[in-house]
Amino acid sequence: MINGRTQLFGIIGNPVEHSLSPAMHNAAFAALGINGVYIPMRSIDLREGFSGLRALGFIGVSVTVPHKVAVISLLDEIDPVARKIGAVNTLLFQKQPEGRPLCKGFNTDWLGSNQALAEELEPKGHTVLIIGAGGAARAVGFGLIEAGARILLTNRTESKGRELASQLGCPFIPTADLPTIQADALINTTSVGMAPLDQALPISPELLANFPVVMDIVYAPLATRLLQEAAARGCRTIDGLKMLQYQGAAQFKLWTGKDAPGAVMRNALLAELGGR
Ligand code: ATR
Numbered sequence: 001m002i003n004g005r006t007q008l009f010g011i012i013g014n015p016v017e018h019s020l021s022p023a024m025h026n027a028a029f030a031a032l033g034i035n036g037v038y039i040p041m042r043s044i045d046l047r048e049g050f051s052g053l054r055a056l057g058f059i060g061v062s063v064t065v066p067h068k069v070a071v072i073s074l075l076d077e078i079d080p081v082a083r084k085i086g087a088v089n090t091l092l093f094q095k096q097p098e099g100r101p102l103c104k105g106f107n108t109d110w111l112g113s114n115q116a117l118a119e120e121l122e123p124k125g126h127t128v129l130i131i132g133a134g135g136a137a138r139a140v141g142f143g144l145i146e147a148g149a150r151i152l153l154t155n156r157t158e159s160k161g162r163e164l165a166s167q168l169g170c171p172f173i174p175t176a177d178l179p180t181i182q183a184d185a186l187i188n189t190t191s192v193g194m195a196p197l198d199q200a201l202p203i204s205p206e207l208l209a210n211f212p213v214v215m216d217i218v219y220a221p222l223a224t225r226l227l228q229e230a231a232a233r234g235c236r237t238i239d240g241l242k243m244l245q246y247q248g249a250a251q252f253k254l255w256t257g258k259d260a261p262g263a264v265m266r267n268a269l270l271a272e273l274g275g276r
């Protein structure tokens with residue numbers, strides 16, 4: 001029930017219609033009896049949108065495409081790992097005794113990917129091959145370093161891959177050399193395999209046996225062809241909804257101070273996806 005004391009949360013981006021986050025966070029508020037609401041907010045003008053959020057007393061806001069980098073210049077404070085990644089996906093507004101609320105920016109994508117991986121493999125001390133060199137690869141890569149993993153990186157466009165690998169301080173593996181590579185886990189951070197091109201694979205399936213754990217960030221379909229091919233070769237697999245769920249859980253903790261109800265959030269994500 002929304003009333004005069006309802007706390008405000010939401011997601012700002014363009015587009016936001018596809019976002020699964022409202023279903024996930026609103027289900028979590030309901031499960032814990034928190035008087036809060038999380039709404040989608042399509043915003044073309046980030047600066048105006050941001051001022052509005054601060055002026056209207058929002059507490060926590062997710063930031064999505066295309067604002068994750070540009071929002072950094074509007075923050076009062078930024079988390080050190082988010083600064084390294086160069087992207088912020090979570091805002092926390094803190095009321096001050098006087099004056100306007102302070103806004104601190106975080107990136108919970110890396111926390112989400114580490115926690116998702118940890119369901120099958122603790123990142124620390126293990127070697128992980130990352131496929132991709134976009135924004136998602138940056139968050140996953142810096143996150144793995146933060147957790148004490150060793151990483152290798154491969155990407156279709158070599159120049160882009162080499163650039164990110166050098167920023168991460170890790171080796172770049174050209175596609176032609178992939179057959180020589182073994183690692184404890186593989187993470188696909190590209191959109192390859194997403195519907196409607198769901199038969200595409202980001203790596204040759206015969207190489208998957210070299211990676212005991214295979215994680216995908218694509219979640220539509222949930223059982224991507226990559227995960228199916230991996231499972232058929234005896235690999236343990238982690239679906240793309242896990243990263244989304246755990247990054248949301250990290251946001252929930254930052255905003256409410258409470259542990260997120262994991263099963264509730266996962267079920268809300270599955271129901272929302274299933275209804276589409
Ligand atoms: P995001 O921010 O979501 O990570 P991005 O910055 O557009 O998105 O990055 C997309 C990544 O997916 C890149 O690594 C891209 O490879 P290129 O650098 O070669 O473009 C990768 N990618 C997208 N489509 C691909 C495809 N069909 N085959 C291989 N890699 C692909």
